[in-house]
Amino acid sequence: MLKVAKFGGSSLASAAQFAKVKAIIESDPARRVVIVSAPGKRDKSDSKVTDLLYLCNAHLKYDVPCDRIFEMIVERFTSIKADLGLTLDLDAEFDDLRSKLVKGMSVDYLVSRGEYLNAKLMAEYLGYTFVDSKDWVMFRYDGKVDFEKTDEKLRDIYSIYNKVVLPGFYGTLPDGNIKVFPRGGSDITGALAAAALDADVYENWTDVTGILMVDPKIVKNPKSIARVTYAELRELSYMGAAVLHEDTVFPVRRKDIPLNIRNTNDPAADGTIIRAAFPKESEEETTRFITGITGKKNFSIINIYKGNLAQNMDVLRKVVGLCGKFEIGIAHVTSGIDSFSLVVSTEDLDKRRYDFLRTIQTECKVDEITVTDDISMIAVVGRQMAYRTGISGKIFSTLGDNQINIRTIVQSADEINITIGVFTKDFEKAIRVLYESFAK
Numbered sequence: 537m538l539k540v541a542k543f544g545g546s547s548l549a550s551a552a553q554f555a556k557v558k559a560i561i562e563s564d565p566a567r568r569v570v571i572v573s574a575p576g577k578r579d580k581s582d583s584k585v586t587d588l589l590y591l592c593n594a595h596l597k598y599d600v601p602c603d604r605i606f607e608m609i610v611e612r613f614t615s616i617k618a619d620l621g622l623t624l625d626l627d628a629e630f631d632d633l634r635s636k637l638v639k640g641m642s643v644d645y646l647v648s649r650g651e652y653l654n655a656k657l658m659a660e661y662l663g664y665t666f667v668d669s670k671d672w673v674m675f676r677y678d679g680k681v682d683f684e685k686t687d688e689k690l691r692d693i694y695s696i697y698n699k700v701v702l703p704g705f706y707g708t709l710p711d712g713n714i715k716v717f718p719r720g721g722s723d724i725t726g727a728l729a730a731a732a733l734d735a736d737v738y739e740n741w742t743d744v745t746g747i748l749m750v751d752p753k754i755v756k757n758p759k760s761i762a763r764v765t766y767a768e769l770r771e772l773s774y775m776g777a778a779v780l781h782e783d784t785v786f787p788v789r790r791k792d793i794p795l796n797i798r799n800t801n802d803p804a805a806d807g808t809i810i811r812a813a814f815p816k817e818s819e820e821e822t823t824r825f826i827t828g829i830t831g832k833k834n835f836s837i838i839n840i841y842k843g844n845l846a847q848n849m850d851v852l853r854k855v856v857g858l859c860g861k862f863e864i865g866i867a868h869v870t871s872g873i874d875s876f877s878l879v880v881s882t883e884d885l886d887k888r889r890y891d892f893l894r895t896i897q898t899e900c901k902v903d904e905i906t907v908t909d910d911i912s913m914i915a916v917v918g919r920q921m922a923y924r925t926g927i928s929g930k931i932f933s934t935l936g937d938n939q940i941n942i943r944t945i946v947q948s949a950d951e952i953n954i955t956i957g958v959f960t961k962d963f964e965k966a967i968r969v970l971y972e973s974f975a976k
């Protein structure tokens with residue numbers, strides 16, 4: 537059994553957090569591969585080490601001294617080292633980095649040092665081997681990961697050292713230079729390691745107890761999702777739930793390795809498991825029907841009327857083409873016999889609203905165009921909703937009972953998502969009543 541465990545910045549922000557990580561690692565001998573982010577914020581007013589490193593780079597770029605910020609970074613690592621009684625020669629590490637701090641230095645190298653140093657400290661603390669990610673995460677010149685090479689390199693390393701700490705966030709280009717992933721990219725490093733080593737599970741340790749069924753800013757203490765499929769996750773994140781980046785899941789999804797989101801501050805909680813499918817559903821899952829509810833504000837509905845539109849697809853084709861030309865994102869299209877509607881981003885529409893509407897009027901010779909603003913879209917997502925009767929009925933009656941008017945309705949082809957448009961004044965209330973009606 538092999539568990540690959542990635543810890544995010546808030547799990548590593550201080551010596552006290554390091555101690556929690558050590559307890560988690562030591563509680564399960566299968567946790568032999570550990571990936572770390574750079575130290576994150578200790579509290580709301582604190583700074584992430586990676587942000588400080590980017591700030592150093594900005595100072596260098598404009599010839600402004602960055603000593604004060606650099607000293608803040610030194611202090612973060614030094615205090616973790618001192619509090620844990622470690623021996624890593626941080627002075628030598630920082631002297632080396634200081635000597636490289638010149639205008640035009642590699643930004644990627646500089647900002648990757650947060651993960652590099654944190655991994656060195658964590659390796660010593662756990663008694664694991666530090667392996668630099670420049671030696672196994674291989675990028676191609678086009679900036680994409682070379683999966684084959686990456687897998688092979690890590691497997692070779694793991695055959696020699698089988699208890700390792702790996703820094704997240706960066707790897708090497710073919711010319712040997714360091715390249716970082718986009719922000720938050722240590723998640724990707726963890727997924728690459730799990731995939732390369734065919735891990736039994738990829739644990740992603742963070743500061744929340746898994747993915748919540750609904751935004752906690754709207755519903756107090758919502759339940760967390762025990763198990764979610766990648767397809768559901770895509771629907772939830774597309775509509776606004778902040779979950780993992782698409783690139784993160786790709787390596788583990790490819791190999792069907794379960795991805796488990798866990799909370800470093802609450803290790804007893806099981807968190808959320810993400811997989812392509814769950815062969816056996818729990819009773820709770822089959823009776824609750826829905827996995828999560830999410831939504832987004834700031835949509836407009838453009839309604840276009842013209843006699844017998846259903847027989848004249850040309851108008852729809854032209855209007856969709858004009859949306860492309862005017863760079864207006866279309867979220868949904870719904871149609872009737874003499875009309876169709878487009879749900880679009882209000883922000884996009886506002887850039888050239890009248891120009892766009894005039895062009896439709898003249899080029900498509902429609903009878904009437906109306907626009908309804910202040911629309912919010914709410915997605916009710918669940919793999920258990922598919923091919924089951926009564927779910928949409930329950931959604932509509934819940935909203936109806938609460939005097940919430942539905943402006944538009946869309947169901948995804950696989951029936952795992954029913955999205956409804958409501959007026960933004962009803963957004964929070966709609967999510968709340970739907971959660972209450974389904975989550976019990």
Ligand code: ASP
Pocket residue numbers: 544545573574584586587650704705718719720721722723
């Ligand atoms: N430390 C990097 C960041 O703040 C990468 C990561 O934490 O995943 O974006």
